[in-house]
Amino acid sequence: MPLQRLLIDRARFRALAPEDDLHQALEVPDGWQPAQLPGCVHLDLLRNGQIPDPFFGLNEAAVQWIGERDWLYDCTFELSAEQLAQPYVELCFEGLDTFAEVYLNGAHILSSQNMFVPQRAAAKAHLRAGENRLAVRFESALRRGKALEAQHGVRAVWNGDPSRVYVRKAQYHYGWDWGPRLLTAGIWRPLYVEAYQARIAELHVQPSLSDDLARADLLVQAHIQGEAESARLTLYDPSGALIESVQVAPLDSAVRHTFTLKAPRLWYPHGYGAQARYRVVAELIGARGVLDRRDVRLGLRKVRLVQAPLADQAGTSFYFEINNVPIFCSGANWIPADSFTPRLTATRYHEWLKLAVEANMLMLRVWGGGIYEDEAFYELCDELGVLIWQDFMFACGMYPAYSEFLENVRAEALAQLKRLRHYACIVLWCGNNEDYQIAESLQAYDPDFSGAFAQTAFPAREIYERLLPKLCAEHDPTRPYWPGSPYGGKSVMDQTVGDRHTWEIWHGNIADYQDYARYSGRFISEFGMQALPILPTLEAFTAPEERTLESAALRYHNKASEGFMRLNHYLTRNVGLADALPEYAYLTQLVQAEAAAAAFESWRLGWREHGKRYIGGALIWQLNDCYPAISWALVDYYLRPKPAYYRVKRALAPLALILSAEGPKVTCWAVSQRLQPLEATLQLDCWSLDGELRDQIRAVVPIGANGATLLLTHSAPSAELCVWSARLWQGEQIVARTARFPEPLHSVDYSAARLTVTALGEGRYRLSTDRPVRGVWLEAEDADGRWDDNLLDLLPDEPREICLTVGVGGVRRVRWYGGFAQM
Template sequence: MNHAVWSFACFCLFEAVSLEIFSLDGEWKLLNSNSSVSVSAEVPGCVHTALQRQGFISDPYYRFNDLNYRWISLDNWTYTTSFSVRGKGKAVLVFEGVDTISTVSLNGVIIGKTDNMFRRYDFEVTGLLKDQENVLQVWIMSAVTYASQRSRAHTEYRVPPDCPPPVQKGECHVNFIRKAQSSFSWDWGPSFPTLGIWKGVRLEVFNTLRVLSFTTVPKYDSGNSSWNVEVELFFDVVVASKALVLMSIPLLHSEEFHLSLTPGQSRKSFVLQINQSVSLWWPFGHGEQPLYELEIQINMEGGETFNAQRKVAFRTVELIQEPIPSSPGLSFYFQINGRPIFLKGSNWIPVHAFQDQVTTDMITVLLRSAQKANMNALRVWGGGVYEQDLFYSLCDMYGIMIWQDFMFACALYPTEKNFIQTVREEVTQQVRRLKSHPSVVIWSGNNENEAAIAADWFNISAAERPLYVRDYVSLYVENIRDLVLQEDGTRPFLVSSPTNGVESEKEGWVAHDPYDPHYGDTHYYSYYNDCWNWTAFPRTRFASEYGFQSWPSFSTLSKVSVTSDWDFSSNFSSHRQHHEDGNQQMLKQAELHYILPNRSDPVQRYRDTIYITQVMQAQCVKIQTEFYRRSRSDIVEGKGHTMGTLYWQLNDIWQGPSWSSVEFGGKWKMLHYWATDFYAPVLSAAVEDEGDLLIYAVSDRHSECHKVKAKVKFYSWSSFDAVCSLESNVTTLKAGGSTLVFQHPISALLEQCGNCTRRSCVVTFHLSSPEGQMISPLNHIFLSSPRHAEGVQKPDITFTVKDAGIVQSFVVTLHCSFPAVYVWLDVDDIPGHFNVNGFLMLSNTSTVTFGAWRPTTAEEITANLHITSLRDVY
């Protein structure tokens, strides 16, 4: 048995009477290496954004500008500002984030250097400040040049990969620099190796002390059935001091502590014992997310005071890896507050290539979109950035659990002393910053690097392999893992993803097969194999990556393209595709079950092709996710007991083809609409198995008191009237499991229905209570590929739009002549989403609501609404 049990809280800065803070954010001067470019630049910000704001360049995302503006990342740049201060005392310049390699000088004196995008840097400048103007300069070196130099300096052995695949149009040796790995390119994003001061800069002046950070970690004491809130304060002290610390969680507990501090940096711990009941924090869909207020006041003996507040939540988390009866291997699932929780969600990548462009609205829209799709978990992927505080605070509020990778992905890494040292500081700072958030439920050392060694991605000889395993263990186990356990130790830690968990540990941290479905989590992709063949999917314990590509909507692409680009075989389409053979894979997969668009109008054919890729993606991910959800109760040949699905990926970094369900800008693809159903708390899912139609009821509920029956209907493609209707017997819905509720030979059902064949009919089904109340979303299954369907007619869909009488809500009434499949509504650039989309329309009239995210009118929606069904595209 392998358990890690604990619980947690949220973040806030101290306010102090004696601490003076001078913000240096705002307008700086920006120069390139030969002074040929001189512009004003905002801090926080980056060079690309500054150049665009000053009109020096146009939108970096437009057409081929990622290549046209490559020169920006190959140059060196200098940020300069001046300021005056009047405060007296110890002075520290704080850089929350510099991207990435820089030399910092104040009044001509070098005060420090930076080499890690993910670290905060504090430089003491006491004695260097002038009473009048002070000049602060940050010289930033090209990350591309630096990475190349570090690679060349590593002469003992190579550290692969050297460069990304040519299709990615990226830069080389990104594994030699502590920077967002995807900034040098990825298979879903551009190469923009940014430079800049990407987070805030401030000067802190103080005579007594300052508080560096503040963490709170509630832990459950099972022996006493009570909670202890562990509070840690990190100080930078100038003179020896004594203080009285007052801590309070209103209505729960208040306590006083005496504090003695000596000069230098120190760490002080306190424990608040909560001897009364608390309301527990639960993942979304399993309960509420109560957040308590923790208040701290530090009263210094000299009369100075420091105050801070933070949200605190009470919950426990366990990662259960233990033997499964009658099965080889180990389980792999999360328990929150003692209850097994099936994780439903996706993977999160950087929201924008230029982090200073990421707004509160962008993060909020994406997280709300995840919650509206019934997600309770997201994996912050290891090739991007540790997200900003707002992201984690919103996840705390929304009940979205975070699987937090450290920022290493798809590569091997050097282990020189300087590299290890900056990584250690990075890990320490990030764990201290994030461990107070209840939403963070697990740390993971890297993305796919165990698999990279085990599966020999980089053609390493057998003789060399021990060297790379040694480096792997040194970096992720002896440094990152050990540091995490020292700094937190309250959450499970996995060295990699995918991994066999404790089995990988037994095998020296690099398993023979990290994809073994009997252990841990798996990543699985297969693009040419028929995604409708559910028997080919791995019956894994936990699916942490899987998915299929699609293109974003025409309205999203048209913002960065011109008419000549609007063809699937254009240079633009090829340029935006960063995954080898990606466009071909999409069409080949779609062609297995759909007739590819063939209308004569090239622009319409382009729009239709975009549509068919989204249909394919939604259908493929739906089939795979439903397979995993119904496998939670199954053990087949020792495999199964699946307890998590995180499809790849939630969001996009730019306007291009990817695995995302939400486009750049926040527009939902068909996949995201479907996720609201296949992630529903109670799901009905059907498969054909050896000639039988099987319908399962899958429940996330914790009670078995619900009784259900399956209602099944057969519809012909030529009529709105059901050919026949069937019901299953009443079955008790298994709590937190999958229950078979309907099983009949398809041949017998077709014979019973009379006028149906596999090609002429579609089957719909849902779960209802014995009294007829609908419990699960309506679902459907095809008995043959839609490309072979018989009797399908053009539905001739028309529509009207009316104001719904609710602010920015509109009712779209659809009328059609024949049943229609994959009915898709698109309102171009009007932001918002429909309550359903990409649906099966089996009545001549249907109503859909649209919620707009900005003021609009029924007339504007009418003018921009496009409706497409499968039969319309050929």
């Protein structure tokens, strides 16, 4: 009989005190409520009307008791005599959060202490035909962590309760500077029973590409549990056509075969080529047919992390080559898209990743304080061509390295390596987030020491420099490993080696965002600026009377230390303050947009020709939110882009113009990710602030491939303040444009501009102005409306058309720096 899988998706649950006996609790008729699986206790309580929405107002504080209790989940399921007669019957838990004891028909069968380790238990001896009862007791992760902390000592952390470093659970559940403290528990990933004669316990396809990419060898290895006569291995090309099928006899519970491809079709990140993926199917064959079947979709690509000397600067490069093509990896950091991850669906992942691709982002960094994402996330990244920098789940803490903890981490890393290694999108495994940085701040990190790490003040180096790289080399040798982020050189702040987190702007000395170029690195894996979300999102988590700048609810949803003080600092220096919430929100959004563009543009200029690839990538903190908040996110929890999203989209365009000004002199650059040089016509205009064209230059310019090209330098015709605009033409089409306004923004009054918004039908609008105007933002009537472009700088001779691409209705209001109009 083929493998049968019985999904268990319904249960009941109740709270327990630590001293409560599980078996007695199961017999108590009162206090039970229905639960959905997969899920978590907060969602079950919310669904049953037992708690208020933790995301609204101050409700987070009112639900803290949940993380301090134990919880019991109880479910029944039916097995037939035929299923029970199979040689193997097993209970499979893809995720238990976190400290769990599992009982089947009264017998203890499993203990778990790691949210990230799937569990499988032989169950046949405890099962019966008909109804069976499964009970799972979840102990408070906070209480268990505190007990481990009492045993092993308090360790330093940034964010959250310090006991979290002892608990292999999503660290952001303990609260972060952008998210709430919501300590979940539950069966957070699928639960099922498998009954079988034989199964494919593991299917691994390890590709090897020749240096010239003309040949690929695909080593297929299938590990078998149970008895099968043979295995059939089949390879299909990216269009679905059969390439080859072979039948192999198992040897020592495994089968192996190598497929060879000549001129293989390769997988590329979007914008560089197709996302071709082959499919390998493995089938176990018994006397009566197929016993089990698994398949893997596989993108073939060669990854190299290039750290080489530079022609004329100290240090070494840090950039990725995909299929021998050097790539500037622009993009963002990714956090879990919900505090309650069981409600994330493939559809929602697709919406998020589509937003990233449409913003011209090539890479997302899956940050180390969250989760190893669901397969749907990585499958979509493969499909859409998004590169993934994958952290292991350690963040901002001094983690221990005693033997039991190391074994727990080993099981976690091995499980995740085997689960995720066939995804082409993942191009780097990284040991942690900011653990070297916190160690350095405590003077606990000596980069020259290589002895017994576990005996030092920074014991987790045993994990990051020995355990994890060894496991990666053994189980996933096709991509590089990096010990941490940031990491490199004698200090994590080194600007010449490795990757860097640039937080001198916002954190640190609260430097001006106009100075991002001063705080560069070989790869900037974090930087960012906070902003409020759009008004419908603010309204979603506040009552009407709380929609003021002084409201407790508003401030409660900014988790950053001194968040509003830092927002006000950047407003004061650049755009001025506002008393009303709508105007204040817009001003923070404008500053966030300007800061993000200043960073990306300055660092893209560090991507030059071979030997001068000074900066290999920049990942903004952060793309997304886990709940509705005031944070660094470009897109809020409800998938609503902030204005900065559109500004970043233009800054990361495959072909973009960059203007820099110093006094009356302006310099124009082009940055291109195209792999062939091109020629275009550059038009550079100088506008007075009242809308008079003072100067214009047109020139045919060559633009180099895959890098930054200096196009021209020019001086203004007078010392008066002016606005520069640049447009790049190919034939009659504008292929890139930008503008440079005087800094800081509040040095000019733009309120006199006469802005016209004309509805053209079918969601399209034309915007025009009589003089230069900054930051034109159209607010859609539909709270979830999205545009093909927004937050525009307008010039007198260049009306712009934009279109509402998601949502219905029209424009509710238009804002710009210095004014707004209700529509």
